[in-house]
Amino acid sequence: MTALLYVLLAIVVAIAIWQITNIFKMKGAIATEKDNNAQGIIFALFGVFFYGLMIFSFWKYSVILLPESASLEGARTDTLYMVTMLLILVVQAITQFLLFYFAFKYRGIKGRKALFYADSHKLEIIWTAVPAIVLAGLVLYGLSVWNDVMDSSDAENPLIVEVYAKQFQWEARYAGTDNELGLANVRNIKGINTMGVDMTDKNAVDDIPVRELRLPKGRKVIFKFRSQDVLHSAYMPHFRAQMNCVPGMVTEFAFTPSMTTEEMRANEATIKKVDGINKIRTEKGEDPYEFDYLLLCNKICGSSHYNMQMKIVVEEEADFNSWLSDQKTMAQVVQ
């Protein structure tokens, strides 16, 4: 690959030098009819390249995209995404075609006079009104999804989890049997109490600190995010979930996991993607990869920003409950 790069570079440099020496010979500065003709044709070819690149990318790179959403809320945003993307592609295909086609078709010919066409109220009203109507629909649809995703007030018996960010590590805390998180502040950080939980708060005693995030399938999870030092962003791409972690405040996001880790591993798109990844890994002589949900940091936070992650496991609620009951509570940990 690198060799190819150097060859490519050498070619470009060679062309550049060759062309630069030509500058002294060719003093042409204003496009002639011949130039108009040639450049118009190149625009048509470029149009072909453009559509080719689009089609190629969709064909070749679809496999690297994220598999279907692993949360109920994410499934709604995915539908919205498909609708929006379809609209984008239609508009893109039409406008770019017109642009390149006109550049080709109306390339200048000596002696021809262009059409003096300065204004048309009808046309302008059409292409103000049509986008306005389409966008109105898109806004209404988008906002209904947004309100749905962001409003978790009507959730029945949600699981409450705190996700805690620091350079360059994630921690988490479950709210315990009372399902209420105890107060916390960085001023309480001491020894093993790495999240600064206020142990004088009665809600804190049964909280469960963990280093691996497990979630039950089918139950709404309300995440409370905190940060210890700088801005981080908790990004869970498979669940279409993201929220910044801001020092000095608690932020919130919620979703309902809809596929266990096992189910996602058995998903067709996931299998295809994992196969692709493992092919690359085998070539490099690395261990095979098995799919797991991830929590990543998605807000620049310092030198190891690129390696701030935590594994997420989604399992059936019964398995989750038995796992959680095996974990130590804050009271046990701090003792």
Place this chain on the structure above:
Amino acid sequence: MSDHHHKETFITKYVFSTDHKMISKQYLVTGIFMGIVGVFMSMLFRLQIAWPDHSFSVIEAFLGRHQDGGVMTPDMYLALVTIHGTIMVFFVLTAGLSGTFSNLLIPLQIGARDMASGFLNMVSYWLFFLSSVIMLISLFVEAGPAAAGWTIYPPLSALPQAMPGSGLGMTLWLVSMAIFVASSLLGSLNYIVTVLNLRTIGMKMTRLPLTIWAFFVTAIIGVVSFPVLLSAALLLIFDRSFGTSFFLSDIFIQGEVLHYQGGSPVLFEHLFWFLGHPEVYIVLLPALGITSEIISTNSRKPIFGYRAMIGSIIAIAFLSTIVWGHHMFVSGMNPFLGSVFTFTTLLIAIPSAVKAFNYITTLWKGNLQMNPAMLFSIGLVSTFISGGLTGLVLGDSALDINVHDTYFVVAHFHLVMGVSAIYGMFAGVYHWFPKMYGRMMNKTLGYWHFWITAIAAYGVFFPMHFIGLAGLPRRYYANTAFPLFDDVADVNIVITMFAILGGAAQIIFLANFFISIYKGKKATQNPWKSNTLEWTTPVEHIHGNWPGEIPAVHRWAYDYSKPGHDEDFVLQTTPLKEGEEES
């Protein structure tokens, strides 16, 4: 003024000049120099992204101790993306683009002898120069330059404990930007006053070329929003150096609790994006204005929907100041605000669509003269559409959740403001080079430059959408920590190759530009057969622009191929014929 000749020394003519034409050239050359630095940085970090473990001797030569055996350090990687962003957005596409063409064209196209205040104009340039120098000096400080991203969100940018770049490097960044804002304000005020007061006889606002409308409205946005960045920078300096807590609260870092309490980083985000989003249009509108002018001239057709174009410029400018929150959908601000910002953001698509359709209609049934400037203008319309459309995804709060801060965003804004604006800048340089230097640029090199750049730009940014949709966050030094992203590695290699191709293509431009200054073909007075006033001035620059009286204007700027005229262009100075209607 014009008939007595000033005795000018080298210093007053070439260095501390108050002549808008000279100042414009100073802006351009400084902008090009900063552009070289900014683009070169992107080449370095693209190498790192494509081959994270590979050792490059070239990196050793440039990064010195900020690399480890030919592999750059994570901190240096972050510094490079930070300074690349800062330089390209502010120093190249704000000062280099708007500074160059506002200065050159405002007096020449409205029929004025110079800017309202030549002195302030000179001060504005030299403040810009000073801020550029400080920014470049910051590259050489001990711990490295600012590295918290070009958006410099605190607390990362506020605490030297959080990253090495947040020490002296960040201080210099803030000082440089504060001076830059001062420079920008002086320039903008000058542009506004000049356009309002110094138009020649007959030059009604509704006869102004769209370039001037774009520069004028851009200056207004700048005056409204840049001071907010200054205030954000000053408050951040206070937090950093004087112990205040505007943006900081409850921080525990490196084993100790800091004293800050009560501030909020979200406040900084609001202040930053109150400039940051209008800034997109400060960069883009001048490019669109230049494109309007060039597409019309080279299509030999009036720009379609002149009044709608002005209306959409004003609408975009107004809306640009009330959409900043779409950068903060997942910042933790109230979801209701997210709804409001989604609504205002998607509204911007309407005037943008009007502009795109009007450009395409202007080409329809034209007689296109394929000069290099025209190619870049058509290219701009293409990238403006490609990049603008994905704004429908990012501006929609529900969809932004999952692509926020991924490479999808990087692809989007590079196409819609980066590539588009730089195309506008190139178009402007090719088109007005004869006006600036009295010589022509070579068209063959111009064609090569455009086509390689166009292929490279789409080759870089089209595949980039896909790695964003694969969930890859931006600003990752390497993706090797995630097996999940192993399959984007190949895409990144393709992108880097196209990036290097595109970067190398700019050598063609540089050679063409600098050689043409000395060896280019001598320009005629109106080489593109254009209607506007700047082409009525003599080729040789004179102080005051026109010998004798400033010409009066009798018509709008877009009477191309007007029926009833022999030529396919009619200068704005040509009086209306009897019975001729003004368009």
